[in-house]
Amino acid sequence: MEKTVCELFAGVGGFRLGLERASNEFRTVWFSQWEPGKKKQWAHDCYVQHWGDIDDFTGIDISLVNKHNIPDHNLLVGGFPCQDYSVARPLPGSAGLEGKKGVLWWQIRDTLEAKHAPFVLLENVDRLLKSPASQRGRDFGVILACLADLGYAVEWRVINAAEYGAAQKRRRTFIFAYSAATCYAERINRYNPENIISSIGFFARTFPIEQNLLVNEEHIAFRDIPSVSESFSFDFKNAGFMIGGRIYTADVKPIEERPVLLRDILERNVSEAYYLGDKLEKWEYLKGAKKIERTSKTGHSYIFSEGAISFPDSIDSPARTMLTSESSLNRSTHVIRDPETDRLRLLTQVEAERIQGFDDNWTNTGMPQKFRYFCMGNALVVSMVTRMGRTLSTIMEGEL
Structure with missing residues (x-):
């Protein structure tokens, strides 16, 4: 498998820099960076000064981009904002989801629906797992339901960069999703969820943890995505795994490394x-x-x-x-x-x-x-992406 990458909400290129430090075989085929309300797109221009541009659409509102025109890629990455992911039901005679305008998760979903990337790596703030306060876990539940609907299994971890050697106490939720059609899915899904979370999964291999886990289980029983928005709530822990709408989650403790001061x-x-x-x-x-x-x-x-x-x-x-x-x-x-x-x-x-x-x-x-x-x-902490990039490189080398 070629290590081709599409980077959404690219900022000044933290994902790309981290992946390229992990392996020079990662090749970004398209990116998108647009700062709403800004006449001058400084972040986009910074990205372009380092790597060059690709086409006329990398620096515009991603909602205006035809997702089918994005080049094919095997890895979709992006750090998207934490917003309200509530979903309204489609109006009579219309089709598709009616999420709030400007909520960028739907641009990721639409890109996955159009391009079917085998692997996905996303970043968000740690409170994503608990929002909104009035219906805890709903927003992350909507995201998981969307990924399940598109045929992905998902791992997640809240990672404090300082606990894994970085110079900043930055807690972020990382989401790794993989298509059921991958060789990786065939291998990893043979194991029980506890082992995936604790030792053999993507995050456990990349960011080692202590082994004593208490795993909670839940099922997203949804007719459609709006039904999740209306009624779903769950106490997501800082690590977990989802397959086929069934959720396994646990609070995990890192095996800490000496941080940079x-x-x-x-x-x-x-x-x-x-x-x-x-x-x-x-x-x-x-x-x-x-x-x-x-x-x-x-x-x-x-x-x-x-x-x-x-x-x-x-x-x-x-x-x-x-x-x-x-x-x-x-x-x-x-x-x-x-x-x-x-x-x-x-x-x-x-x-x-x-x-x-x-x-x-x-x-x-x-x-x-x-x-x-x-x-x-x-931005995100580049060294955390580099660690994940090394694991991803190995996974992708196992694909046909």
């Missing part, structure tokens, strides 16, 4: 522009504990409270999860004490790239400095 990735001789200057008091307020009386829109008074967070961030641990707002004056931005100057400062753009595992100055392609942080906040 913030101290290990810091630049030297950092510009004065990154130091806090006269805003120290504002930073102390944002990072500190608060109890503030507020009034709701209905006139109800309540106390808003939040605890203090570390200020400055320790450089002797991995970074916290980096957000798209990194470097702006807000509570979530990293502030460190520079070991050379003993003064407080922000992270540089290169340090943000190192935290995510990109090459230095990967985003130094003409985009605004603040958007470089935005792109890193949106």
Whole structure:
């Protein structure tokens, strides 16, 4: 099997970079990156500067792309946003699903329906498994039902990158799906679900875990996808396996590896522009504990409270999860004490790239400095993809 790849919601190319580091046989045949509401598509342009463009449709709204025109590929990858995956029933006389406009999961589903990729690797935030709060597990249930309907079996794991050697405590849900028509399916489906989750499955082979598991089981008994949206809820654990609509899930504990520390990735001789200057008091307020009386829109008074967070961030641990707002004056931005100057400062753009595992100055392609942080906040940890890429490479080499 050729290791051909289609990368949706590509950002600045974290999936592609990670896969290519795993094997030079991975070949991206098409990608899509479009930032809604932006006149200048900086992330797309960054991607193109590194690898070149493919056609006139890689930088437009994916919903406008005819999925049948996407080149054939054997692996579909993408990091898609966590949204509301509720589904309405089709109107009389119409066909297909009527998901909310702009919900990007449906673009993945439509691509799979059109192109039938044998393998799929997706990334989302960890709360995907629990959303929405009013019907826990529904959104992930909708995704699993769609994949089951298209003939895929699915594994998932919530992975904290720092627990597997990375420089960031970034928890993300990864989804690996494979078609029933693959040789891999014929081999792996002979094993019981507990073994797939604990030792022989895709994620267990890539990210080893402790072996004591308590596996819960559930069946998505659905007439159609809207029926899942209407009634399904389930307590998904941080790992699991689904085949034929039957779900097996367990909380697993990683066999932890030594992470990279913030101290290990810091630049030297950092510009004065990154130091806090006269805003120290504002930073102390944002990072500190608060109890503030507020009034709701209905006139109800309540106390808003939040605890203090570390200020400055320790450089002797991995970074916290980096957000798209990194470097702006807000509570979530990293502030460190520079070991050379003993003064407080922000992270540089290169340090943000190192935290995510990109090459230095990967985003130094003409985009605004603040958007470089935005792109890193949106990215995934490249080293995690490289690990998965090695496992995928072996799996694909076993295909005809």
